[in-house]
Amino acid sequence: xxxxxxxxxxxxxxxxxxxxxxxxxxxxxxxxxxxxxxxxxxxxxxxxxxxxxxxxxxxxxxxxxxxxxxxxxxxxxxxxxxxxxxxxxxxxxxxxxxxxxxxxxxxxxxxxxxxxxxxxxxxxxxxxxxxxxxxxxxxxxxxxxxxxxxxxxxxxxxxxxxxxxxxxxxxxxxxxxxxxxxxxxxxxxxxxxxxxxxxxxxxxxxxxxxxxxxxxxxxxxxxxxxxxxxxxxxxxxxxxxxxxxxxxxxxxxxxxxxxxxxxxxxxxxxxxxxxxxxxxxxxxxxxxxxxxxxxxxxxxxxxxxxxxxxxxxxxxxx
Numbered sequence: 083x084x085x086x087x088x089x090x091x092x093x094x095x096x097x098x099x100x101x102x103x104x105x106x107x108x109x110x111x112x113x114x115x116x117x118x119x120x121x122x123x124x125x126x127x128x129x130x131x132x133x134x135x136x137x138x139x140x141x142x143x144x145x146x147x148x149x150x151x152x153x154x155x156x157x158x159x160x161x162x163x164x165x166x167x168x169x170x171x172x173x174x175x176x177x178x179x180x181x182x183x184x185x186x187x188x189x190x191x192x193x194x195x196x197x198x199x200x201x202x203x204x205x206x207x208x209x210x211x212x213x214x215x216x217x218x219x220x221x222x223x224x225x226x227x228x229x230x231x232x233x234x235x236x237x238x239x240x241x242x243x244x245x246x247x248x249x250x251x252x253x254x255x256x257x258x259x260x261x262x263x264x265x266x267x268x269x270x271x272x273x274x275x276x277x278x279x280x281x282x283x284x285x286x287x288x289x290x291x292x293x294x295x296x297x298x299x300x301x302x303x304x305x306x307x308x309x310x311x312x313x314x315x316x317x318x319x320x321x322x323x324x325x326x327x328x329x330x331x332x333x334x335x336x337x338x339x340x341x342x343x344x345x346x347x348x349x350x351x352x353x354x355x356x357x358x359x360x361x362x363x364x365x366x367x368x369x370x371x372x373x374x375x376x377x378x379x380x381x382x383x384x385x386x387x388x389x390x391x392x393x394x395x396x397x398x399x400x
Contacts, residue, residue, distance in 0.1 A: 147186025
């Protein structure tokens with residue numbers, strides 16, 4: 083079964099790992115990468131997207147998108163986590179490719195018009211491009227096959243605030259528009275990504291199997307792992323964005339719960355994702371008025387990590 087995707091991304095170390103995955107797997111057709119601010123400014127994200135695809139020997143359209151949140155003032159990019167360049171501060175050649183002439187949101191709208199019912203939108207950064215696609219053409223929600231979001235947290239709290247995950251916090255108004263839209267959506271958040279780890283020995287094998295791209299992945303991994311080691315004492319890193327790709331190919335690695343999402347857009351809880359499981363009854367139905375979605379709550383982290391390594395080291399990429 084071939085999965086046709088548009089990958090919305092802000093590369094970013096874990097984004098780079100996920101981009102390597104989607105390019106390597108034979109059952110994934112990548113129509114394009116759309117870029118957003120988040121781990122870096124959007125111009126840097128776009129440069130990284132072009133560069134990573136070229137290092138893998140592939141020519142994939144890249145459309146540049148949002149550089150600011152819909153409403154809030156952006157915080158500085160997390161250079162201490164991903165490096166100022168998003169890839170662990172490496173000296174790399176500039177990409178040869180050029181970006182698409184249209185915006186990321188228009189790219190999403192156009193491609194879903196060309197191939198209605200076929201495309202999965204995979205968004206692993208702040209959600210401004212998807213929100214703007216809905217604003218450009220509200221009927222886009224009826225044309226996608228599904229939407230897979232890496233972001234949010236149903237029960238694990240936050241990673242940039244006590245309550246909020248980074249992608250949702252970066253643009254909570256966009257996230258609210260996307261997570262409450264009436265389209266088939268799956269949230270792959272901190273509830274599962276924090277239970278998945280790429281260890282240094284595993285990364286060394288991946289780097290060896292990825293050639294020139296592997297060198298970039300390895301250097302960026304070392305920078306990212308230094309942050310994890312100092313921040314939470316983890317020997318390795320959580321491949322957040324790759325978990326969303328894993329769900330696409332192997333949903334059996336995950337346990338999902340049906341329910342309803344909303345996003346807090348203001349105040350101390352800004353960026354918090356509120357999840358109301360469908361089977362729970364509360365004092366009123368105010369938390370259950372949004373469309374039903376799937377939220378990943380548990381994962382076989384070892385199976386995911388094994389699959390990531392297998393995909394990025396196998397000569398057949400099966």
